[in-house]
Amino acid sequence: MTTENIKIRRKETLDHLNRIQGQIEALKKLIGQDEYCGGQCLKVATLTISIVKSFDSLKYKTLEGFVINHLLEGKSVAPEKLIQFQDLLKLHKK
Secondary structure (H helix, E strand, C coil): CCHHHHHHHHHHHHHHHHHHHHHHHHHHHHHHCCCCCCCHHHHHHHHHHHHHHHHHHHHHHHHHHHHHHHHCCCCCCCHHHHHHHHHHHHHHHC
16 A cells, blocks of 8 residues: 555544544534433434444454555555455445
């Protein structure tokens, strides 16, 4: 992976973390409202599931980066092998 690709992945990861942080702040605000127990329960559940999915996505993106950048250490990998690895990660996401 090139230095430029690493910078792009790093920015994407930071953007992802910022979205998660925003979701968590929204959840805290929602739970802190006085009318929380009313119709807010479904909103809280939906937002919680969204946060979990965001963390799962980040987990797999991090695993992918680790394998590509550290385990392979710049070794050339055939594009079809990389696609197979990414397909394997997608299977685990389901």
